[in-house]
Amino acid sequence: xxxxxxAAGLTLVxxxxxxxxxxxxxxxxxxxxxxxxxxxxxxxxxxxSIFLSLVSVGIIGVIFERFFLRKIYDIDLPYQLILTFxxxxxxxxxxxxxWGGVAMIPPxxxxxxxxxxxxxxxxxxxxxxxxxxxxxxxIVLWLLLEKTWWGRMIRASASDREMASAIGINIPVLFTTxxxxxxxxAALGGALGTPVRxxxxxxxxxxxxxxxxxxxxxxxxxxxxxxxxxxIVGILTSYGILxxxxxxxxxxxxxxxxxxxxxxxGLFGK
Amino acid sequence: xxLRILFLAALILFLLLLPFFGGKYLLYMAIHICLLxxxxxGFNLLLGYTGLLSFGQAGFxxxxxxxxxxxxxxxxSLLLGTIVGTLAGGIAxxxxxxxxxxxxxxxxxxxxxxxxxxxxSLAWKWREVTxxxxxxxxxxxxxxxxxxxxxxxxxxxxxxxxxxxxxxxxAIFVLYRIVHxxxxxxxxxxxxxxxxxxxxxxxxxxxxxxxxxIAGFYAGLAGSFLPPLENTVxxxxxxxxxxxxxxxxxxxxxxxxxxxxxxxxxxxxxxxDIIVRYTQYWLIWFGSIVVLLVLVFRGGIVIFFTEKIWxxxxxx
Numbered sequence: 001x002x003x004x005x006x007a008a009g010l011t012l013v014x015x016x017x018x019x020x021x022x023x024x025x026x027x028x029x030x031x032x033x034x035x036x037x038x039x040x041x042x043x044x045x046x047x048x049s050i051f052l053s054l055v056s057v058g059i060i061g062v063i064f065e066r067f068f069l070r071k072i073y074d075i076d077l078p079y080q081l082i083l084t085f086x087x088x089x090x091x092x093x094x095x096x097x098x099w100g101g102v103a104m105i106p107p108x109x110x111x112x113x114x115x116x117x118x119x120x121x122x123x124x125x126x127x128x129x130x131x132x133x134x135x136x137x138x139i140v141l142w143l144l145l146e147k148t149w150w151g152r153m154i155r156a157s158a159s160d161r162e163m164a165s166a167i168g169i170n171i172p173v174l175f176t177t178x179x180x181x182x183x184x185x186a187a188l189g190g191a192l193g194t195p196v197r198x199x200x201x202x203x204x205x206x207x208x209x210x211x212x213x214x215x216x217x218x219x220x221x222x223x224x225x226x227x228x229x230x231x232i233v234g235i236l237t238s239y240g241i242l243x244x245x246x247x248x249x250x251x252x253x254x255x256x257x258x259x260x261x262x263x264x265x266g267l268f269g270k
Numbered sequence: 271x272x273l274r275i276l277f278l279a280a281l282i283l284f285l286l287l288l289p290f291f292g293g294k295y296l297l298y299m300a301i302h303i304c305l306l307x308x309x310x311x312g313f314n315l316l317l318g319y320t321g322l323l324s325f326g327q328a329g330f331x332x333x334x335x336x337x338x339x340x341x342x343x344x345x346x347s348l349l350l351g352t353i354v355g356t357l358a359g360g361i362a363x364x365x366x367x368x369x370x371x372x373x374x375x376x377x378x379x380x381x382x383x384x385x386x387x388x389x390x391s392l393a394w395k396w397r398e399v400t401x402x403x404x405x406x407x408x409x410x411x412x413x414x415x416x417x418x419x420x421x422x423x424x425x426x427x428x429x430x431x432x433x434x435x436x437x438x439x440x441a442i443f444v445l446y447r448i449v450h451x452x453x454x455x456x457x458x459x460x461x462x463x464x465x466x467x468x469x470x471x472x473x474x475x476x477x478x479x480x481x482x483x484i485a486g487f488y489a490g491l492a493g494s495f496l497p498p499l500e501n502t503v504x505x506x507x508x509x510x511x512x513x514x515x516x517x518x519x520x521x522x523x524x525x526x527x528x529x530x531x532x533x534x535x536x537x538x539x540x541x542x543d544i545i546v547r548y549t550q551y552w553l554i555w556f557g558s559i560v561v562l563l564v565l566v567f568r569g570g571i572v573i574f575f576t577e578k579i580w581x582x583x584x585x586x
Contacts, residue, residue, distance in 0.1 A: 020376065071565055077376060078323045082521050083564040085514050089557030097551050205511055209387060216380050249391035253384040260384070261369060264377045 002028075004134050004230035005189030006207055007214040008141060008223060009182030015221025016158045016178050019069060020077075022084035024186055025208025026091035031057050031187025032194045032203065033099055039194075050191045054184045061183030065176050073175075088204060095201050104199045130192055137185070138227055145223070154178060158221070213256045219266020228267065285435055289428035297431045298499075299543065303535050304438040305495045306519060310531035311445055312488020313516035318525035319449055320481045321461030322371075323379045325513050326386025329366075330486045332393055332508030334359035334493025339406045339503045346412035352437065352494045359490015360483055362389075367482035371475055383510055390508035405504030409497040434495050441491060442532070448484065449528060457481055518560055524570020533572050 010024045034056050038049030064087070072080050145151035153174055157164035165171045190203075214233050218225020233252055240248040259266065288300060309331060316322045338355030341347070370381045393400045400406065414422040414433060422429060448454055456477055459467040468474055497503050506512065515538075516531070523534030541559065545552035567574045 068561065068565070075564075075568070077379070078317060078517065078521065078525075079564045079568060081323070081325075081379070082514075082517055083561055085518070086557040086560035086564070089553040089560070093551040093554040093557070097554070209383075209510060212380065212383065216384075220376070247391070247395065249395065250388055253388045253391065256384040257369070257381060257388075260377055260381050261372065264373060 002189035002193040007211045007226040009185035010211045011215045011226040013182045023087035025204035027183045027186035028190040029204035031190030032199045035191035053191045057187035058180045061180045065179040219268045222268050225266045225268035297427045301434045304434045305492045306535040307532045309492035310516040310519045312485040314520045314531045316485045319457045324382040325379045326382030327489050328512035329386035329389035330359040330489035331493040333362045334490030335496045335503045338494035339409045339497040348412045348414045355494025356491040360487035363486020364483045371478040393505040393508045407502045411498040524572040527572040530572045
């Protein structure tokens with residue numbers, strides 16, 4: 001489900017801003033580190049620390065969009081990719097500078113600990129919590145995009161930027177808000193993921209690749225596709241490791257290649 | 271023109287004399303620069319000349335590296351390792367390229383990225399063949415020998431440097447001829463206007479596949495330089511972050527010049543070497559340089575030099 005949160009932001013930014021953001025995984029990483037710091041180091045309430053981590057990553061997102069990303073909307077793809085890749089390098093090293101290069105395992109909040117059983121097999125309670133959080137985000141996103149004025153503006157500028165601007169939509173501001181929102185989604189994924197994953201400097205580059213796979217499978221810029229893609233990748237990785245342990249990672253790229261070759265616009269593309 | 275030949279001659283002389291005044295570390299760096307140059311030049315045939323951005327070149331690099339490592343572990347013959355590594359990279363590119371060139375732009379990048387990551391996951395998990403995350407270790411720096419004709423010991427860094435340098439210069443020269451041949455012009459034509467070239471009766475797919483394969487050969491060659499140098503190969507060389515290296519140095523030097531990737535490779539190691547003296551967090555600074563480059567002089571260093579600095583110097 002945190003894969004879904006990450007991929008949702010990535011696909012949203014691509015769909016609206018037209019930029020494939022390599023550094024999106026870094027927001028995931030920053031979110032994880034920030035939540036870890038607020039919760040473990042400063043002893044702030046679990047939910048409050050998640051909220052604080054969203055706010056801090058949101059602020060980084062504003063700076064990133066305003067001063068850098070904005071300059072490259074109209075240039076060639078290689079330069080866009082390489083600029084955002086440059087930021088991966090910067091964020092990765094910043095994290096190493098501030099938190100050190102060692103992987104950390106954050107503790108689980110006590111009220112989310114424990115297991116419950118389905119059909120006699122135990123499941124950790126925290127997984128259920130994340131699944132519900134992911135579903136909640138999916139519903140909120142859908143409502144935001146379909147039912148609000150902001151969502152309508154986003155959809156309008158995604159389908160025709162010039163026309164949207166001509167009817168009076170303030171595109172630069174809209175883009176900034178979309179970008180902040182996407183960065184916060186990634187940070188939420190990172191923050192929610194912290195109690196069950198390690199927090200280490202390399203997680204940004206590892207996550208972004210999975211997010212790429214998901215968005216490609218679902219169709220670049222397609223939110224519904226990203227949701228299904230996240231499910232597919234999640235299931236493939238968890239069952240893949242049982243069925244063919246050697247090819248666990250291999251198999252998701254096979255799926256990605258097949259989708260790209262057969263239906264490059266993704267499973268849910270038009 | 272005369273100036274250029276003079277400059278080239280001086281450069282080659284300098285490179286040949288390097289072992290006489292440079293230490294082991296300098297030679298080690300120089301070998302890495304040659305390796306990255308060859309890698310990036312092949313990549314730029316795709317990006318700069320054909321207009322295809324590949325994010326999976328590390329995969330072919332790794333195929334070359336692992337193939338040559340395997341050969342060197344069985345028969346200690348440097349030349350055989352290099353040849354097999356190069357061929358392996360090229361053949362892998364030919365096979366996968368057949369699928370990759372079906373798309374252009376972002377879908378091409380995504381396809382190459384996923385094939386590269388497939389190779390990475392194989393290198394990482396297929397323990398019987400690749401040694402898993404330990405990689406292959408204890409690869410000898412085998413002597414260069416052609417039975418009955420030649421036997422050169424490679425155990426000193428200086429000798430190996432000469433080997434890499436000579437092969438790299440040959441490879442660079444061959445590529446220079448390729449891009450200045452009708453083939454190179456056709457590729458440029460495809461980059462600039464796909465339809466026009468197609469209307470001229472040229473099979474775009476075949477040419478793209480050809481460019482992809484040549485880039486694969488160069489990645490394989492660069493990869494095969496690595497095992498004898500480091501004595502090991504490990505999976506990270508196939509990871510997509512390694513694919514970004516030729517992209518960065520090529521953009522650093524400039525994609526629309528032949529020498530761009532070479533200049534970029536030299537600068538890459540130079541910048542790294544200078545920053546690492548002051549801080550271990552050199553990637554922050556390198557990342558910032560990359561960002562600045564994209565925002566300020568997108569043509570790359572070579573164009574910046576030939577169009578801005580050089581005329582300015584001449585005016586003075």
